[in-house]
Amino acid sequence: MSKRVVVVGGGISGMQTALSLKSLGFEPLILEQSRQLGGKVADWHLLFPSFTPAEEVTVPLIRAVRQNGILVRLGCKVVSIESRRVILCSGERIDCDAVVLCSGSTLFDATIKEEYGYGIYDNVYTSADIEKMMNNECVATASGAAPERIAILHCVGSRDEKVCQRHCSKVCCITGVKQAIELKKLFPKAEIFNFYMDIRMFGPGYEELYRQAQIDYNIHFVRGRISEASPLMDGRVQIKAEDTLTGRPLRMSVDMLVLMIGMRANDDNAFLSSSSGAELAPNGFFKSRNSFVDNVLSTKDGIFLAGTVSSPKTIGQSLNEATTVAHRVAEYLNYGN
Amino acid sequence: MATNFGFSISKPRVIDVDTNNLKKSNEILAALPELQSCIGCGSCTASCTAGNLTSYNFRKVHTLVRRGEYAGAYEEMNKCMLCGKCRLLCPRGINTRRVVMLIKKCLGDF
Amino acid sequence: MRRSNWEDYQKSIADDHYYYGRSCIRQNFFPGSEKAFLEILAKELGRDIYDDPLHSSCTGIGYHSDIVPLDTIMAVVARQFALMDEAGYENFVTSCITSFGIYTEILSTWEEFPETEERAAKTLYEATGRKLVKPKNMAHTSDVIFHFRKQIAEKMCRPLINVTTGEPLRVVEHIGCHYAKIFPKKGIGGSEFPYVLAGMIESWGGEVVDYPERRHCCGFGFRNYLVQANRGYSVANSQKKLDSMAPYRPDFIVCNCPGCSMFLDKWQYTIAEMEGTTYGEGGQGIPVLTYEEMAGLVLGYDPWQLGMQMHQVDVEPLLNKMGVQYDPTTKYLGKNGKYIGKPAAAAVNNCNDVGLYEIKV
Numbered sequence: 001m002s003k004r005v006v007v008v009g010g011g012i013s014g015m016q017t018a019l020s021l022k023s024l025g026f027e028p029l030i031l032e033q034s035r036q037l038g039g040k041v042a043d044w045h046l047l048f049p050s051f052t053p054a055e056e057v058t059v060p061l062i063r064a065v066r067q068n069g070i071l072v073r074l075g076c077k078v079v080s081i082e083s084r085r086v087i088l089c090s091g092e093r094i095d096c097d098a099v100v101l102c103s104g105s106t107l108f109d110a111t112i113k114e115e116y117g118y119g120i121y122d123n124v125y126t127s128a129d130i131e132k133m134m135n136n137e138c139v140a141t142a143s144g145a146a147p148e149r150i151a152i153l154h155c156v157g158s159r160d161e162k163v164c165q166r167h168c169s170k171v172c173c174i175t176g177v178k179q180a181i182e183l184k185k186l187f188p189k190a191e192i193f194n195f196y197m198d199i200r201m202f203g204p205g206y207e208e209l210y211r212q213a214q215i216d217y218n219i220h221f222v223r224g225r226i227s228e229a230s231p232l233m234d235g236r237v238q239i240k241a242e243d244t245l246t247g248r249p250l251r252m253s254v255d256m257l258v259l260m261i262g263m264r265a266n267d268d269n270a271f272l273s274s275s276s277g278a279e280l281a282p283n284g285f286f287k288s289r290n291s292f293v294d295n296v297l298s299t300k301d302g303i304f305l306a307g308t309v310s311s312p313k314t315i316g317q318s319l320n321e322a323t324t325v326a327h328r329v330a331e332y333l334n335y336g337n
Numbered sequence: 338m339a340t341n342f343g344f345s346i347s348k349p350r351v352i353d354v355d356t357n358n359l360k361k362s363n364e365i366l367a368a369l370p371e372l373q374s375c376i377g378c379g380s381c382t383a384s385c386t387a388g389n390l391t392s393y394n395f396r397k398v399h400t401l402v403r404r405g406e407y408a409g410a411y412e413e414m415n416k417c418m419l420c421g422k423c424r425l426l427c428p429r430g431i432n433t434r435r436v437v438m439l440i441k442k443c444l445g446d447f
Numbered sequence: 448m449r450r451s452n453w454e455d456y457q458k459s460i461a462d463d464h465y466y467y468g469r470s471c472i473r474q475n476f477f478p479g480s481e482k483a484f485l486e487i488l489a490k491e492l493g494r495d496i497y498d499d500p501l502h503s504s505c506t507g508i509g510y511h512s513d514i515v516p517l518d519t520i521m522a523v524v525a526r527q528f529a530l531m532d533e534a535g536y537e538n539f540v541t542s543c544i545t546s547f548g549i550y551t552e553i554l555s556t557w558e559e560f561p562e563t564e565e566r567a568a569k570t571l572y573e574a575t576g577r578k579l580v581k582p583k584n585m586a587h588t589s590d591v592i593f594h595f596r597k598q599i600a601e602k603m604c605r606p607l608i609n610v611t612t613g614e615p616l617r618v619v620e621h622i623g624c625h626y627a628k629i630f631p632k633k634g635i636g637g638s639e640f641p642y643v644l645a646g647m648i649e650s651w652g653g654e655v656v657d658y659p660e661r662r663h664c665c666g667f668g669f670r671n672y673l674v675q676a677n678r679g680y681s682v683a684n685s686q687k688k689l690d691s692m693a694p695y696r697p698d699f700i701v702c703n704c705p706g707c708s709m710f711l712d713k714w715q716y717t718i719a720e721m722e723g724t725t726y727g728e729g730g731q732g733i734p735v736l737t738y739e740e741m742a743g744l745v746l747g748y749d750p751w752q753l754g755m756q757m758h759q760v761d762v763e764p765l766l767n768k769m770g771v772q773y774d775p776t777t778k779y780l781g782k783n784g785k786y787i788g789k790p791a792a793a794a795v796n797n798c799n800d801v802g803l804y805e806i807k808v
Contacts, residue, residue, distance in 0.1 A: 238659040
């Protein structure tokens, strides 16, 4: 009988992990807490830097999971993990030979950055809201008008000690560039300003897209972090920042303010860590055994990591880890113990 | 009627994008879109013949112009000696001498 | 405004038995406010509050102007707390935002660095023979009025409603920086969406006006306004706020900080005289109230008993809107019935031009 590996999470990392495990002859079981597979990518519209529809990633993976007869249990919340057993919130115990944590991360709650008035003022949105609006083809201001000026603020809930998120969320810079271009395509007459602390274009094609945004789409990039958003009488939003490259404070009113929210560690990580003994990094994400050859291993034998459960990652990086982790699980189950 | 209180009310030094007229700035960017790609590295100002001897800061002046702050930009650009060293260094390939000439041409009135 | 998050910032406010710490400057600029607070607490709400003649300035203005060193102010604060304990109280309420900031900052410093508390206690004992006992509860007086806002609403006889139109009065609230910008969790509603004054306004029938520069500092800044040459950028901050709020046509401004209420009131006069700009209706100023004055008006107190004749900007347009009955001939009579003098007519207090105020001395 083939060995059972529990994969916690049915996002893209979890699905790819399960598929790779299956092809190596194991019997993976996906435990997903929501009612559907696909994770956060399922809510996204187009993916950077190629503007590929997100469903071109999620749909084939979901189809492959079905076609390969991989066991999936939806609506299953895991409350405790040991290396050979997983306990669900129903109290049910599932015995297994290894566990792969693919439980991802949580989008930063922008209401915590109170100074931006998200949830209080109209016309303040998050990057996730914009993706949903694009999916529903309803991008517009709260009054339904086409925006004439849009501000995009990078690093909301990332690199910010004030909200206990010191890490860089990695993907928001390029998402800000991507959404700026998409919004410019939708509203060619709109002026778009990206406010940033640093622009981190680490991936293939990212720097090129950034240049394209600047030169071909005339997106303004202002180095300075918005310090405050306030409502105007007509429902627009006034923002304040420093244009640090000129050393002057800067103020403008915008029809939409879009906050590039970061990825933070799941709250569940705390008890998944304490039950399993797999350690967390100071930022709350699961700690890899090391950053190099063992980056998909947790600090506990038999518990593995793939995707954003261990740090913010792109889709490509998450999928690579998913493939890698299956091989490391195979090594562990075939030769290890 | 103004009463003398021994001080005057400070004027804001904020760049107010709402009240600034961006027409000239847009003209300059339309003529030379690559100017938007400046990443503020400072190579131009570091190597600037004029900037090493005067307060001339090419990077800062063109950034202000892009925000619609035109006052003094023409006079500042007059300090440029057009030596071209900055253009050799610019990692974004901006035609910096053309920026100088464009700003002078567009903002001569300011 | 959807102020959904103010309830995340709750603090415990004692319900009775307060030791009262006065402000240094309020008794000059808003002289009826502290008296009104004591009256509202004792008479309207039946609470026990002790106004101790022994307590002193917290020396906060000196501290923030680089005149009073940290160790000195800690010893002064230790003495206030010792006096509170000697009087048999453990709930400290202070009338001043600067003092509130000082007290919370020092209590927090003592907690983080216990050696500083030991030092302050030692200095206090050596200098005065008194013993430092820290308060159980520390609140600003606006917190206390907020705490009782519903009880006050039950006794209200003049809600914040325009009697002519029946519409709620439009109120700008301004919170002193040191109320919540030092320790957001020590202020009701935090620092971005403080609810301490907004809660009073809403409970008493008014409408809170949010405007772009709501969170901006009034520009008081201690050493900045103390030096004449620096006042230009101090007043410019108030001007920025007034420019920003004027289009919303507020009926009045309410503040919880002595400096802010003074500045937003007096600078309107300065700006009008220097630059000819006024911000209220009919070329007049926007009246600036303290929260005690607002509570007093709501409870039916006489505006002159509340000390509102000491405002730079005339409050009569607001009194008329609220339907407050007042006697113009007694406006400039002091507590003892003696004429206290009146300001020369100016753009922001042109009510004096009306012959009504001509009283026989």
